[in-house]
Amino acid sequence: MPTLEIDGQQVTVEEGANLIQAADRLGIEIPHYCYHPGLSVAGNCRMCLVEIEKMPKLQIACNTRAAEGMVVRTATERVRAVRQAVLEFLLRNHPIDCPICDQAGECKLQDYYMDYDLQPSRVPLEEKVHKRKVLDIGRWIVLDQERCILCTRCIRFLDEVTHTSELGLFERGDRTAIDLFPGMRLDNPYSGNVVDICPVGALTNKDFRFRARVWYLDHTPSVCPSCATGCNIEIHHRAGEIFRFRPRENPAVNRWWMCDEGRLSYKRFQGEQRLGRAHLRRDGSLQPVSWEAALDFVAEKLREASASGKAGAAAVVSAQATNEEIYAVARLFRGALRGSPVAGLSWSPPGATGDEILRDADKNPNTRGLRALGLDAGALGAVIEAAMRGEIRALFVFRADLEPVLGAARLHALRDRIGSLVVADSHGHATAALADAVLPLATFAEMDGTYTNRSGLVQRIHAAFPPPADARAGWEVVAELGARLGDGERAASAEAVFAKLAASESPFAGMTYATIGLRGAPLRQGG
Numbered sequence: 001m002p003t004l005e006i007d008g009q010q011v012t013v014e015e016g017a018n019l020i021q022a023a024d025r026l027g028i029e030i031p032h033y034c035y036h037p038g039l040s041v042a043g044n045c046r047m048c049l050v051e052i053e054k055m056p057k058l059q060i061a062c063n064t065r066a067a068e069g070m071v072v073r074t075a076t077e078r079v080r081a082v083r084q085a086v087l088e089f090l091l092r093n094h095p096i097d098c099p100i101c102d103q104a105g106e107c108k109l110q111d112y113y114m115d116y117d118l119q120p121s122r123v124p125l126e127e128k129v130h131k132r133k134v135l136d137i138g139r140w141i142v143l144d145q146e147r148c149i150l151c152t153r154c155i156r157f158l159d160e161v162t163h164t165s166e167l168g169l170f171e172r173g174d175r176t177a178i179d180l181f182p183g184m185r186l187d188n189p190y191s192g193n194v195v196d197i198c199p200v201g202a203l204t205n206k207d208f209r210f211r212a213r214v215w216y217l218d219h220t221p222s223v224c225p226s227c228a229t230g231c232n233i234e235i236h237h238r239a240g241e242i243f244r245f246r247p248r249e250n251p252a253v254n255r256w257w258m259c260d261e262g263r264l265s266y267k268r269f270q271g272e273q274r275l276g277r278a279h280l281r282r283d284g285s286l287q288p289v290s291w292e293a294a295l296d297f298v299a300e301k302l303r304e305a306s307a308s309g310k311a312g313a314a315a316v317v318s319a320q321a322t323n324e325e326i327y328a329v330a331r332l333f334r335g336a337l338r339g340s341p342v343a344g345l346s347w348s349p350p351g352a353t354g355d356e357i358l359r360d361a362d363k364n365p366n367t368r369g370l371r372a373l374g375l376d377a378g379a380l381g382a383v384i385e386a387a388m389r390g391e392i393r394a395l396f397v398f399r400a401d402l403e404p405v406l407g408a409a410r411l412h413a414l415r416d417r418i419g420s421l422v423v424a425d426s427h428g429h430a431t432a433a434l435a436d437a438v439l440p441l442a443t444f445a446e447m448d449g450t451y452t453n454r455s456g457l458v459q460r461i462h463a464a465f466p467p468p469a470d471a472r473a474g475w476e477v478v479a480e481l482g483a484r485l486g487d488g489e490r491a492a493s494a495e496a497v498f499a500k501l502a503a504s505e506s507p508f509a510g511m512t513y514a515t516i517g518l519r520g521a522p523l524r525q526g527g
Contacts (some may be wrong), residue, residue: 004070019061019072020048030074031083031112033090033199034151035062038256039160042152046086047112050074058082080116087117093129093174095146103201105214109149129174137179138166138186140206140260141194145177148202154178154194161257162357164188178202189359192263196246197256205244207264212243220464221248221518223451225320225444226262227354228362230453232518233258235266235445235464242266242445242464250519252457259359266445273427275440276469286438291470295477298396298437299484301420305394306337312393313337314383317375318400319346319364322449323458324497325474326366326373327505329398332478336485343383344375345400360454365444369452372507372527380405384414393419398474399441403430424477441474442467448494449473450516456527458511459520 003012006023013022020030021037033045041063049058053071058079061072073079090109098104131145155167155178166184170177180186186194195205217236224231224245231254233245245266247258278294279286305313315333317326326344333340346367354361370377384406386392395418403411408430415421415434423432424439432438446467452458467473475497479490491497495513502508507527515521 002066002068002070004066004068004072006072007074013066017066019050019059019064019066022066023061023072023074028074030061031108031116032062033108033149034153036153036156036197036256039153039156039197042156045090045149045151047083049079049082049086051076051079083112083116084119087113088119088122090149091117091121092123093146094149095128095133095144096125097147101147101201102204102209103147103198107201108199131175131177135179138191140264141186141191142204142206142209143178144202144204145179147200148178149200150176150178151199152178153197153199154203157194157197158186158188161193162188162190167194189259189261189355190257190357192260193247193257208244212238217243218464220445220462222445222461222464223365223453223459224258224262224265225365225451225461226265226363227360228364228367228454229254229358229360230365230451230457230459230520231258231262231358232459233262237445237464240465240468242270248518252519253453253455253459254358257358259357261359269426269443269445271427273429274468275426275428275432275438276467276471278440278470279435279438281436286433286435291472294437294439295480295484298422298439299481301394301422301436302337302396302481303485305392305419306340308393312391313340313396314386314392314394315340315342315396315398316345316380316383316400316402317342317370317398319344319362319367319370320399321366321474322444322447322461322494323366323369323373323452323501323508324449324494325398325478326370326375327501328475328478328482328491328497329396330373330375331500332482332485332487333396336482336487341379341383341386342375343379344370344377345380345405346370346377347400347405349404362454365451365453368454368456368523369450369458372452372456372523373501373505387414387418390417392417394422395420396422396424397431397435398424400425401429401431424474426471439477440467440469440471441477442471446471447473449475450498452523453520456523457520458508458516458523460513460516460518 032048034042043063048061050061051073133144135143137143166186195203220235224233232248232250236244277288280289330342333342348363421435422437423435426441426443445464502511507523
């Protein structure tokens with residue numbers, strides 16, 4: 001492991017690390033455009049030139065490996081003069097449309113201009129080379145060739161990650177432009193990543209264009225809930241509204257990428273079907289009631305069913321729930337409700353597909369968590385059959401719609417054979433429409449918790465903003481039911497629930513929110 005000096009500071013890095021990576025360890029940013037840690041080195045933008053002692057010429061930091069005893073200087077007058085010249089060259093034909101560019105606020109051309117250039121253009125506007133603008137090149141992607149600085153990040157991503165190669169460089173000199181190969185469209189399942197890695201405003205996402213200025217958005221780290229992969233993401237939001245998901249780096253899970261399916265899934269956590277009020281069935285229809293009235297009703301029905309005999313009460317918990325919620329429901333039904341059965345549900349739409357990059361055919365974020373907590377999806381059939389025989393007097397359905405699993409006819413038949421149907425979920429659906437009580441839950445973006453991904457990595461989700469109206473985190477709802485049913489150990493937070501989980505469930509032994517951190521922690525062997 002070589003030790004080198006950068007701007008007077010010593011740093012030791014692993015073999016093969018380049019100077020950009022070495023400087024980053026010290027908190028020193030070497031400006032760059034074409035370099036990306038997840039792609040091959042192109043070395044074409046020349047913004048990362050630095051001085052290296054005993055080398056007469058400046059060297060590009062992206063393609064220079066750190067070596068023992070190397071002395072590097074990144075902020076000398078010579079280096080700054082070169083960066084200014086590179087920026088002037090890149091801005092030679094750049095359009096003056098920053099006020100209407102969606103990249104404003106996260107554009108490295110703007111940032112570096114302010115840091116190193118700050119000089120007026122020596123080229124009159126009428127003499128700039130004009131290229132094509134607002135090109136529809138894919139289902140989600142718009143290309144502006146005038147804004148492009150030819151860093152080739154998008155080309156390398158499509159060549160090296162998706163292996164679909166839709167884009168290339170065409171023409172020569174100052175007429176060179178990124179464009180589609182003839183007969184192709186940028187419609188692969190990972191197309192949105194070219195927008196993430198574009199350092200300027202050349203590639204923008206149709207879904208986000210002109211919806212918000214980025215400096216108004218808050219960022220919260222989380223985990224994509226759209227499949228079992230558990231890609232690390234940032235939720236970009238404002239005033240309780242989600243505007244977009246973007247990938248967050250985690251080498252053990254998704255590296256720097258995410259699929260379009262997950263990227264656009266933010267929409268399903270908002271909309272007209274969102275539940276904000278508790279409801280009870282009165283006079284044949286669901287009527288909004290106070291939170292306390294709904295909890296009192298549900299607790300009483302569960303108590304009566306549990307006291308009626310074996311399997312009088314039962315629960316179905318889906319793999320959309322967090323580890324904390326699954327644990328809380330299982331503990332309540334097996335404890336305060338006298339060993340009532342709890343079944344896990346992990347359902348994906350027919351035809352759901354995955355691939356060898358990130359997408360998984362299992363469209364649940366926590367199937368592995370269900371299994372690690374002992375909720376076998378095979379138990380669902382036994383619970384449903386018991387309910388169809390009239391043995392279940394109260395069925396508690398948590399973050400699940402049973403209609404896609406049972407079909408509409410069987411769901412209605414099930415409803416007719418049980419005394420009370422209780423649904424706890426964040427959105428309305430067919431099962432909720434038949435329920436006697438509906439308890440509104442927070443979405444994954446509105447609560448703390450953990451998911452366990454397909455490889456057994458336990459990962460944190462964080463509350464980006466409070467849930468609307470009466471909606472609450474699932475663990476909190478279960479805790480309030482438990483208090484009404486005689487469970488005296490009421491947890492005060494998701495972290496407290498997880499502490500109990502880790503103390504009693506061996507696959508999670510020794511874990512805390514602190515040890516999970518932002519990169520996750522693996523289940524113990526056998527989990």
